């Protein structure tokens with residue numbers, strides 16, 4: 001037997017309380033019992049998204065919520081500005097193209113955050129741009145984009161549509177206070193649930209835009225969904241068991257306190273970065289790192305795919321690989337959701353051992369010690 005440690009940025013580990021809630025006997029969804037749980041969860045989601053507006057729960061993975069954003073806001077042929085600095089920026093491009101929009105791509109080097117001045121310049125060059133599509137945390141490159149600053153540019157301009165799939169529940173992304181127009185997330189990251197729920201919240205002006213938008217929509221018609229969800233039900237059959245789990249997970253997060261949840265993520269991320277540096281390794285995103293996952297460049301000559309296989313098969317540790325050009329060159333260590341100090345210790349301990357096995361000169365414990373120095377803060 002090899003004990004398993006799931007340390008990839010989604011799906012993430014699931015707490016026992018949440019597992020137990022999801023194992024409850026199935027109930028009919030058009031019942032007061034379901035409605036009570038559903039409305040309580042929706043109230044908690046409003047606090048998580050820091051909005052007075054509705055947060056809608058969809059039965060889909062996160063991409064479904066991204067698609068819902070595009071389909072409900074725009075009309076065929078409209079231009080949107082897409083910040084494309086990784087796999088998920090690319091996804092915005094593909095969704096926009098699939099729906100007949102004209103995405104203007106602001107390409108960003110992988111590992112870098114978008115430059116806000118360049119966003120501003122693009123808005124000047126293309127005044128017809130109707131929306132900006134961006135990731136708060138670009139999971140593929142472990143970068144945090146400056147959403148708050150971008151929001152300063154869009155107050156009276158195009159709609160700001162933010163993929164918060166590895167940001168919501170990891171760091172504050174307050175929709176109302178920052179002036180974000182659309183914020184989406186998914187269940188299998190900070191919300192400590194299996195994949196299968198998407199979440200989306202809209203600002204007042206984005207809701208107004210859903211009436212004018214001409215793109216086709218049916219399953220993801222947010223107007224229909226909002227009408228139903230305001231009556232504590234859903235337009236279609238909800239993912240009942242996942243909603244039970246959601247209710248339990250949000251209760252756990254609120255019991256810990258959202259500020260502490262954010263501080264825990266920040267601490268785990270800083271500890272992981274400090275460990276990598278102590279081991280003489282380079283970070284993929286040294287300047288604007290995401291607190292959800294840390295991308296670490298592997299030393300020349302080490303085959304990342306083989307390293308990850310060894311970690312998984314011999315140590316039971318699952319990290320995420322690099323994608324596209326970064327395949328085999330990096331590892332991504334997640335610290336998102338139901339994770340704590342000792343997940344970081346396991347991650348770094350395993351990484352040190354794997355690197356040693358692959359011939360990189362590691363002083364065992366050096367990275368772990370650097371991480372522990374930071375993790376000690378939780379004991380103050």
Ligand SMILES: Cc1ncc(COP(=O)(O)O)c(C=O)c1O
Nearest residue numbers: 061062063088137139165166186
């Ligand atoms: C930033 C980001 N956007 C979008 C997605 C896609 O979400 P899903 O796989 O739930 O459809 C992910 C998943 O990892 C993500 O991290």
